[in-house]
Amino acid sequence: MLNELVQEILGYIDKRIQASSLRAFTAEEMLHFKDSDKIEVPNAKNEPHNESSESRLLREIIGLSSQQENTQTEDQSLELVSFLTHCTEAIITGDHASINYFLSRLGEMASPTGSTVHRLAAYFTEGLALSAVKLWPHIFSINPPRDVVEPIDDDEATALRLLDQATPIPKFIHFTLNERLMRAFEGKDKVHIIDLDIKQGLQWPSLFQSLASRPNPPIHVRVTGIGESKPELQNTGARLAALAESLKLPFQFHAVVDQLEDVRLWMLHVKEGECLAVNCVLQLHKTLYDDTGSSLRDLMCVIGSTNPAIVLVAEEEADHNHHQLQLRFANSLKYYAAIFDALNVSLPEDSSERAKIEKMFARKIRNIIAREGTERHESFSQWSRKMKDCRFKNVGIGDREKVQSQVILRMYSDSSYSVEKIEEDGEALCLKWQEQPLYTVSAWAPMDIAGSSTAAQPD
Numbered sequence: 001m002l003n004e005l006v007q008e009i010l011g012y013i014d015k016r017i018q019a020s021s022l023r024a025f026t027a028e029e030m031l032h033f034k035d036s037d038k039i040e041v042p043n044a045k046n047e048p049h050n051e052s053s054e055s056r057l058l059r060e061i062i063g064l065s066s067q068q069e070n071t072q073t074e075d076q077s078l079e080l081v082s083f084l085t086h087c088t089e090a091i092i093t094g095d096h097a098s099i100n101y102f103l104s105r106l107g108e109m110a111s112p113t114g115s116t117v118h119r120l121a122a123y124f125t126e127g128l129a130l131s132a133v134k135l136w137p138h139i140f141s142i143n144p145p146r147d148v149v150e151p152i153d154d155d156e157a158t159a160l161r162l163l164d165q166a167t168p169i170p171k172f173i174h175f176t177l178n179e180r181l182m183r184a185f186e187g188k189d190k191v192h193i194i195d196l197d198i199k200q201g202l203q204w205p206s207l208f209q210s211l212a213s214r215p216n217p218p219i220h221v222r223v224t225g226i227g228e229s230k231p232e233l234q235n236t237g238a239r240l241a242a243l244a245e246s247l248k249l250p251f252q253f254h255a256v257v258d259q260l261e262d263v264r265l266w267m268l269h270v271k272e273g274e275c276l277a278v279n280c281v282l283q284l285h286k287t288l289y290d291d292t293g294s295s296l297r298d299l300m301c302v303i304g305s306t307n308p309a310i311v312l313v314a315e316e317e318a319d320h321n322h323h324q325l326q327l328r329f330a331n332s333l334k335y336y337a338a339i340f341d342a343l344n345v346s347l348p349e350d351s352s353e354r355a356k357i358e359k360m361f362a363r364k365i366r367n368i369i370a371r372e373g374t375e376r377h378e379s380f381s382q383w384s385r386k387m388k389d390c391r392f393k394n395v396g397i398g399d400r401e402k403v404q405s406q407v408i409l410r411m412y413s414d415s416s417y418s419v420e421k422i423e424e425d426g427e428a429l430c431l432k433w434q435e436q437p438l439y440t441v442s443a444w445a446p447m448d449i450a451g452s453s454t455a456a457q458p459d
Contacts, residue, residue, distance in 0.1 A: 172409070173281055
């Protein structure tokens with residue numbers, strides 16, 4: 001299926017390019033290019049009025065609809081996708097002259113403030129440029145974006161808050177997992193949540209309210225938050241403590257300031273008699289940079305050693321973890337086209353909020369294309385196999401969770417979002433934009449542990 005998609009995309013582009021005599025250029029020919037030179041791509045005016053199969057494929061790839069884009073914009077979008085594809089092919093074949101040409105053209109045409117496809121192309125161009133520099137530093141040189149050199153935590157935190165306001169994505173993840181967590185905590189009077197990347201703690205206020213509204217609220221609520229920023233953890237802990245006090249929930253917050261890969265069981269202060277849950281929201285994929293699988297196994301070993309009643313997992317429903325640039329490009333282009341299309345529906349082009357959110361996703365795009373850092377997304381079926389290999393079993397996502405997720409979607413006016421239940425390789429819920437899967441949530445437990453945290457440190 002994956003190879004068919006890649007061949008379909010590249011075959012389509014090749015047909016269009018051949019029709020316009022577009023080809024790779026030699027170094028000698030490159031010397032004769034001028035700024036006014038333009039590669040011509042056939043446009044819709046030269047084709048029958050009825051939408052062609054090529055146009056339909058283009059729409060599928062870059063998320064266009066007839067109502068959203070006029071003919072001129074569609075032609076520009078086709079040209080941008082053509083250039084991106086040929087630049088990718090040039091990097092694969094090591095054609096330096098063509099790489100230089102296509103990057104130059106993309107730099108002129110793509111813009112992070114233009115249409116959806118122009119924005120998308122701008123960030124994919126950055127990723128391709130970084131790939132070229134990584135492979136041939138003696139030939140190519142660029143000034144990388146500021147957040148590549150110095151990632152800004154405040155920018156990420158702001159973007160996440162804005163994404164939560166503009167789209168149902170964070171709420172789908174948080175509220176759906178919280179509903180599953182409430183089932184795991186039923187009848188338990190001592191509960192403990194270990195959040196592998198708590199950030200601002202956006203997930204937990206709704207859970208606290210649900211716990212406080214139980215006929216018999218828990219007598220002990222503890223959250224262990226892991227993160228690399230001590231001030232952020234302190235602020236998050238203070239906010240959660242104030243909320244818990246207002247709800248009359250007995251609450252403790254424990255901060256673990258460290259990189260996730262360096263966290264060990266003794267740091268987590270697991271106590272005997274707690275019903276313990278581990279929250280893994282968009283974290284497990286960060287271990288996949290290690291092709292041996294040992295980083296994931298080590299993390300799951302630490303999680304298993306806490307004797308959790310439940311392990312909550314949310315991941316991008318994508319297939320970006322390939323050594324071949326061609327596959328990463330094809331799959332990530334389609335995925336992020338859906339993300340950017342969803343943002344386009346929610347926020348106007350000149351929105352500063354939209355720009356901040358898109359820059360957050362741009363970091364992921366660059367990371368995937370240049371294969372630097374930890375963005376290595378895989379599908380639920382792939383994760384299911386990995387979890388089973390690590391001795392974890394799927395414990396299901398039920399109708400309650402699906403109803404909760406649908407309630408979240410009804411808060412947003414656009415009906416292009418949907419939730420689909422996955423029942424192959426275990427149960428999960430998948431958030432989709434139109435027909436494109438975006439995020440999947442699931443629940444797991446160790447195969448050989450009862451899940452009562454009785455093997456931990458005593459009080």
